[in-house]
Amino acid sequence: MERRRERIDRGIKVRAGDVFALCSWREMLYLIAPRMIPILGFLLMPLVLGTYWQKVLLSVAVFALLAISWDILAQSGMISLGQALFFGLGAYCSGILNHTFGWHPLLALPAATLLGGLISTACLLPVLRLRGVYFSMVTLIIPLMLVRVVEATKIFGGTEGLSGIAPLPSKWIELYLIVGVLLAALFGFRRMLDSDYGLVLKGIKDNDRSVTNAGINIYWFKTQALFIASCIGALSGAFMTHVYMFVGMPVFALDYSILPIAAAVVGGPGTLVGATLGAVILVPLSEALRGIGGLRIVFYGCFLVMFIVALPEGIFHYVQRKYHQFERWVEVE
């Protein structure tokens, strides 16, 4: 007698993927609980962690923002291999505003976010028409080139960078600022991508020519998506500048390009939450592996390959499916 496993949607989930019929508190809890985990987690974590792990939480939030920015771009059909461009430009903008012009960090941060976003968008505007892997290669190359331009021309402190940048007023402002921004970006942009506006962006990814056919100017939409994503990236860069009180050539390092992609791939691309989940898993993991030094990048490489080959949908989609469905064994007739 052969049996097979049958997957059935839970009764609460009707028709479409995101239409629910709620009749009781229990069912409301069923929907609210998964959303409360990241909110409560990020808000309460700073209170219980020690100083060292608070710093780790900071970089979790920063990498999660970079991964969200990557995911927004990916959902509009632009695969970026150079998140370091956004991160680095934001970092340098904030550093220069604070170091050269003496702006207060809380003023330099939003200014650098907009400025960095504008400059990155302007950098990529000429190649906005490129598709697929050609666009990716451009984004891979620009940060590599910017590092060497800074090194060769010795602008903005050259190889030594700018140090002595003012920190944010207090540790708690620092922590709750970045956590607040992360939660706002996570839920805000998730909502945005579910709206009609997001539908256009996803349409551009699926078939850009038919979106053009519908009379929509895809270049304008792509520019907007690029600006949004680069602002998020620039914000995380600008924030990190004030945490380290230093900005220099390492801000264009390959880490800031690879880790966000790894986070989005591991967590599950296409849902911002997956990107955040990936960062929450990968960044502390890499901290814990710090003891083995260079070997952790080897692990990264293996991790990346393993997930792409074995679980290409990512952890989040897998967990979501398990949560919304139940399984049972049935006899095969």
Added chain:
Amino acid sequence: MFLGTIIYALLNSAILAVMAIGFSLTFGISGVANFGYGAMYILSAYLSWMLLNLLELPYWLSVCASLMVTMGAGALMYRFVLLRVRGQALSEVIATFGVGLAVLELFNYLGFVGFEYTLPVLIDGGFVIGETMVDAQRILIAAAAAFLVAGLWAFTHHTRLGLAFRGIAQDERTALTLGIDSDWIATISVALGCGLAALAATLIIPLGSISPSEGYEVLIKALAVCIIGGLGSTGGVVAASFIIGFAERFTDAYLSSHWTMIVSLAAILVVLAVKPSGLFGRQKELEERI
């Protein structure tokens, strides 16, 4: 000075062509991304070094053995990693780059860095052209470059296997209907590309020393040559090698060595922005931009 720069620019172009030819065979001609190319280059160099110095095998034996092992590694990488993500361009890039990252960083971690890690030159000595001293190894590389490029052209235009390589890049399904087993052909293509990387390492490493960071540089240079020349074009590889080779040497001689890398990166950017399929690539206008 000027003549010397020209001679070294020519030799530099030959080195670039040898470096890029394997990548061009895999990525350019049969359309399979192998971003672990730099890692394969370094892997074969370390293998030869280990066989030579730790097991003390004769030179030819160790070089041949490392070439074989590298080809095998390429074939395995295709079978176990690439095959499962075939057709998704980005996953191919990330997966192969992940493999390369792991290999290079493993060597970095094991601490194989230093001047003692190098391979012996094939021919010792050198001679003087004009007022410039040129060593025999570089001449050998130039000869090898000419031979390899000619061989690549003949291979991809006049052999069944070479035509099959181009076939799966043009249209995989049509290739299948014509009886070309595209998985098998792609495996061979990746393996041959890795073999050429090993050959390039054997020729080029004696000029310097082996270091994992070299692996990333080789990848970027090979990518630059392929993109500027145009994917799928042998003539493009030659032209792009000359363009980058001359640009590098001349910026080196007249500007400063800081600008060397910037020039080749800027060349890629300009080519990508203006004509994404490269100087000699046939236009596939709708696939590359909208």
